[in-house]
Structures are given as structure tokens and as C-alpha cells.
Amino acid sequence: MTAEGRRARVWVLVLLLVVLTGCSAQPHEPRVSPSPKDRNQEIGAAIDAYVAERQYGATRAVLVSHRGRLVAERYYGSDVDDHAEVRSVTKSVMATLVGAALREGRLPSIDATLGELLPQHRSIMDARTERITVRQLLTQTAGYTDKQVNDIDPDRPAVPQLLKPGPQNPPGAGFEYQDGGPHLLSAVIAEVTGQTTLDYARRVLFEPLDIPTRPAYQGTLFDIDKPEVAKIKTFGWLRDHEGIHCGSVGLKLTGRDLVKLGELYRQGGVYNGRRILDESFVSEATRAQSGDLPGFDYGYLWWVTPIGTTPAYSAIGLYGQLVVVVPSRELVVAISNGSFPPAPSPEGQLLMVETEILPRLP
Numbered sequence: 001m002t003a004e005g006r007r008a009r010v011w012v013l014v015l016l017l018v019v020l021t022g023c024s025a026q027p028h029e030p031r032v033s034p035s036p037k038d039r040n041q042e043i044g045a046a047i048d049a050y051v052a053e054r055q056y057g058a059t060r061a062v063l064v065s066h067r068g069r070l071v072a073e074r075y076y077g078s079d080v081d082d083h084a085e086v087r088s089v090t091k092s093v094m095a096t097l098v099g100a101a102l103r104e105g106r107l108p109s110i111d112a113t114l115g116e117l118l119p120q121h122r123s124i125m126d127a128r129t130e131r132i133t134v135r136q137l138l139t140q141t142a143g144y145t146d147k148q149v150n151d152i153d154p155d156r157p158a159v160p161q162l163l164k165p166g167p168q169n170p171p172g173a174g175f176e177y178q179d180g181g182p183h184l185l186s187a188v189i190a191e192v193t194g195q196t197t198l199d200y201a202r203r204v205l206f207e208p209l210d211i212p213t214r215p216a217y218q219g220t221l222f223d224i225d226k227p228e229v230a231k232i233k234t235f236g237w238l239r240d241h242e243g244i245h246c247g248s249v250g251l252k253l254t255g256r257d258l259v260k261l262g263e264l265y266r267q268g269g270v271y272n273g274r275r276i277l278d279e280s281f282v283s284e285a286t287r288a289q290s291g292d293l294p295g296f297d298y299g300y301l302w303w304v305t306p307i308g309t310t311p312a313y314s315a316i317g318l319y320g321q322l323v324v325v326v327p328s329r330e331l332v333v334a335i336s337n338g339s340f341p342p343a344p345s346p347e348g349q350l351l352m353v354e355t356e357i358l359p360r361l362p
Contacts, residue, residue: 061255087317095301129166138300143167154222179248186247262332
């Protein structure tokens with residue numbers, strides 16, 4: 001694909017994610033983690049120079065894992081243990097929980113319907129809503145629209161507002177990036193497991209990946225942009241008024257946590273010798289599923305983001321949150337940004353991987 005083509009595709013992605021831009025800000029001086037694994041100073045220096053040249057003042061952390069080992073770990077005005085809101089990377093975590101539930105048999109099939117999975121809400125579903133499948137929720141083809149989700153009344157339970165009156169567009173008819181479908185998946189996970197989404201995630205994902213989750217801040221989803229919430233630097237996962245953990249945003253993780261998520265997928269669903277996801281699910285989740293999109297292709301709440309001609313896929317969140325996996329190069333790069341402009345575009349971040357990191361790997 002030509003550079004012009006890549007720019008055109010990324011521009012659509014930027015619009016979908018509503019990435020904010022603003023006046024330039026100078027980045028903090030980089031501070032290297034004391035980790036003994038931060039041994040590739042050439043990559044670290046290249047990252048520092050790129051962040052400074054692009055004036056990515058909101059950048060908090062950039063971590064590079066090659067063949068399962070951290071080779072660069074850069075922090076800018078933040079610490080190794082600081083947790084930060086990962087925005088829509090939460091969606092890729094939700095996809096992971098769906099994969100784990102399928103592997104355990106908690107979910108009978110990726111084509112199971114909302115009518116089957118949320119029987120307590122069936123009375124308010126119309127026929128279209130009853131037939132929405134897990135697959136459609138994962139691929140953003142369930143028919144929900146961004147405007148519809150934005151119009152949800154924050155003072156009322158969110159799940160019933162999505163199920164009644166149901167999606168604005170016919171399920172399966174086309175792709176639209178929005179937050180409602182992934183939130184319904186969180187409600188499904190809670191229903192089929194008999195646990196909160198966080199408790200299930202602790203058992204099947206966070207604890208196997210050695211991601212500490214206690215204490216956990218579990219405030220209200222609609223407070224996500226309040227300064228006092230943004231300042232919390234410990235693990236957290238926001239919930240709606242019914243106690244359903246948000247399936248789209250609201251998760252706070254560290255940079256190393258993001259690397260572990262990427263490594264789980266890079267290794268085909270296995271982490272530290274323990275299988276968490278079926279390899280077939282990882283393959284399906286990270287390839288194009290939602291038709292011929294004008295921007296990057298979309299899998300199961302993961303973006304398909306080739307770097308040049310090299311296959312890659314990414315979890316991407318607002319304000320420049322990124323986990324990119326390049327399987328053929330055994331590479332995972334995690335980037336965390338503050339929630340203020342100017343936000344790095346996915347195009348700029350992937351270009352850094354292409355020009356500053358990949359050429360320096362053995």
C-alpha cells in the first residue's frame with residue numbers, strides 16, 4: 001500500500017476515534033524505568049527523539065517488548081506503577097473475556113443471540129434486538145449508532161436503554177464504531193458467568209497475566225472525564241448504574257499491563273505456558289471481519305493495522321492509547337497518553353514503530 005493510501009486509511013480511523021488535536025506542548029524529559037530489562041538504549045533514544053520531535057507532550061509511556069522481553073521502557077512525567085485510563089483499549093480486553101468465556105463453555109457460541117443470553121431483558125427486546133449475535137457485537141455490526149449511544153440518559157440504567165428500542169440500523173447491515181455493543185457484551189459476560197465482569201476478568205485474565213487489580217476503583221462510568229477520577233493512579237474499572245463494568249472504556253492499566261495483553265495475543269492465546277484463549281479465536285479476532293472499510297479493517301474489537309507491508313493489529317483508544325502487535329517480528333509496543341491535547345494520531349504512532357523500532361530489532 002502506498003504512503004498516500006495509508007494516510008487516507010488512518011484519517012478515517014482518526015475520525016472514528018474522535019482523536020482531539022490542539023496546540024503543541026513540549027514533552028516531559030524522559031525518565032527510564034529502573035528495570036534491568038531496559039537494555040536497548042538505541043531503541044529508547046530513538047523513541048525519545050521521536051516523541052520530542054513530534055512534540056507529543058501528552059505521552060506518558062512507551063514500552064517495547066521483543067520476543068517476550070522488554071527491550072525499551074520509557075516514561076515521561078509518569079512512573080512504572082502508574083495506572084491510566086486506556087479508553088477504547090477496554091474494548092479489546094472485552095473481546096478477550098468473550099474469547100475466554102467461549103473457551104470455558106460459558107458462552108455457547110459466538111453466534112448466540114441477546115434473546116438467549118439476556119433472558120431477564122427479553123420482554124423489552126423487539127425481534128431484531130433478540131436476534132443480535134455476539135459476533136455482531138464484536139464486529140461493531142449490531143446496528144447501534146454513535147449518536148444513539150451518546151443520547152443515553154446518564155441517570156438511568158444503560159443496558160435497558162440499548163435494548164429498548166434496540167439498534168437504529170438493521171443488525172448485520174454494516175459497520176459503525178460505537179460504545180453500546182461492547183457494553184452489552186459486558187452485561188452478557190456478567191449474566192453467563194454469574195459474576196461481575198471484573199471478578200470474571202480477575203480469574204481468567206488479570207491473575208494469569210499477573211496484573212494486580214486490588215484495590216480497584218469502581219466509580220460511575222459517567223464520571224470518566226472528571227479531574228478527580230483522572231488523577232487516580234491505581235487500578236480501576238468504571239461501572240454503570242446497574243453495576244455493569246463498562247465494556248468500551250473506563251479501565252485503568254499500567255504500560256506493562258498493556259504489554260501483557262499484547263503478548264497474550266502475540267503468543268496465540270498462551271501466557272506463561274497457560275492457555276487463556278483458543279488460537280483460533282486469536283486468529284479470528286485479529287483479522288478483517290467487518291467488510292471493506294474505508295479505514296483500517298476491524299476484527300473482534302481489535303483493529304487490523306498493517307505497518308507498511310508487514311501484517312499487524314492494534315488495540316486503540318482515544319487520546320493515543322495503543323497496543324500494537326507485529327507477529328512476524330515478535331514485537332509488541334504499548335503506548336499510554338494523558339487525556340489532553342495534542343493527542344498523537346494512530347498514524348504517527350504506527351510510523352514510529354515502522355521507522356524507529358522495527359529497523360533496530362535484530
